[in-house]
Amino acid sequence: MRAIDLLNGRLKLRHLVLVVAIADEGSVLRAAEHLRLAQPAVTRSLREVEHVLGVDLFTRGPRGMTPTLFGEVFVEHARAVLAELRRAGERISGLADGEVGTVTIGTLLAGSNVLLPRAIAALKKARPGITVIVQEATFDAQVPRLLEGEIDLILGRLNPIGDLHGLRQLTLYAEPVRLVARHDHPARSRPDLTLRDLLDYPWVLPIEQTALRQELEQLFRAEGLALPSNLVECTSILTVRTLVHDAGMIAALPELVARTDAGLAPLPVPLEAVRRQVGVTLPDRRPLTPSARLMLDHLRTQAAELTAQTG
Numbered sequence: 001m002r003a004i005d006l007l008n009g010r011l012k013l014r015h016l017v018l019v020v021a022i023a024d025e026g027s028v029l030r031a032a033e034h035l036r037l038a039q040p041a042v043t044r045s046l047r048e049v050e051h052v053l054g055v056d057l058f059t060r061g062p063r064g065m066t067p068t069l070f071g072e073v074f075v076e077h078a079r080a081v082l083a084e085l086r087r088a089g090e091r092i093s094g095l096a097d098g099e100v101g102t103v104t105i106g107t108l109l110a111g112s113n114v115l116l117p118r119a120i121a122a123l124k125k126a127r128p129g130i131t132v133i134v135q136e137a138t139f140d141a142q143v144p145r146l147l148e149g150e151i152d153l154i155l156g157r158l159n160p161i162g163d164l165h166g167l168r169q170l171t172l173y174a175e176p177v178r179l180v181a182r183h184d185h186p187a188r189s190r191p192d193l194t195l196r197d198l199l200d201y202p203w204v205l206p207i208e209q210t211a212l213r214q215e216l217e218q219l220f221r222a223e224g225l226a227l228p229s230n231l232v233e234c235t236s237i238l239t240v241r242t243l244v245h246d247a248g249m250i251a252a253l254p255e256l257v258a259r260t261d262a263g264l265a266p267l268p269v270p271l272e273a274v275r276r277q278v279g280v281t282l283p284d285r286r287p288l289t290p291s292a293r294l295m296l297d298h299l300r301t302q303a304a305e306l307t308a309q310t311g
Helices: 003-007 013-025 028-035 039-053 069-097 115-126 139-147 211-222 237-247 255-259 290-310
Strands: 058-061 064-067 101-107 130-136 153-157 167-174 177-182 203-205 231-233 250-254 264-266 277-283
Touching: 013 028, 013 039, 013 064, 013 069, 028 039, 064 069, 069 101, 069 290, 101 115, 101 139, 101 290, 115 130, 115 290, 130 290, 139 153, 139 167, 139 277, 153 290, 167 290, 177 237, 177 255, 203 237, 237 250, 237 264, 250 255, 255 264, 277 290
Parallel strands: 101 130, 101 153, 203 231, 203 250
Antiparallel strands: 058 064, 153 277, 167 277, 177 250, 177 264
């Protein structure tokens, strides 16, 4: 198969939709139900696209349809094409009336409990027809979806992007990370509290794949300390709060998270080495949709107000 063969009209948009559906659903039957098509039609269309490409895209096993190496590559590109078409439709619609559209935000812990709700509320007040989708995951998990166009921006603590191409970052405000515990935690009674003293108590820390966890590990190493032996790894803010409240654990949380929870208070052990910048990670070469631009404008406005209130 030559690359030009994909542009001769034999490969249809419905083929892309179908292949992505099979990959997502894991079977032809579930893909047919999802697309509201007859199963024989889905099977026939899959054979058509495999014939056009000249390769098998899926293998059938006891657990359903599994993409082959060729299938994984084709599905990745199919998702990107469909995402771009969705964005094209939204841009046209947004340019027409500026009242409808969808913005999808990938969120990390920092910024998600105060900044993001305020910005969403302001956006919905100004443009009630815009749908806002918020999806929480680690930065590493969000980046591929951002590059593929499945999400519009990532909000949270700015992670180093290193040699990741196609990304740019905007700083919105600075927010320290604090070690927090409940008000009656026994560590508060210890004089001249240090990080070493806190190792006597249970902790809840972010999972290893997060930048905050890596920075905390570096902080412990710089102090000549190992990580707490009594440890839970978690990124869910609701679970972290419950463990701090009910199980007496110590956690490292953005200051605004702790400040908005009356049951928590910072411990007098600074984390000066941990980065403070909260902002957005954006695609470098792909323009934002009108809805995403409006969301970014409200994020900037609300971040400025938070800075004024906390400064």
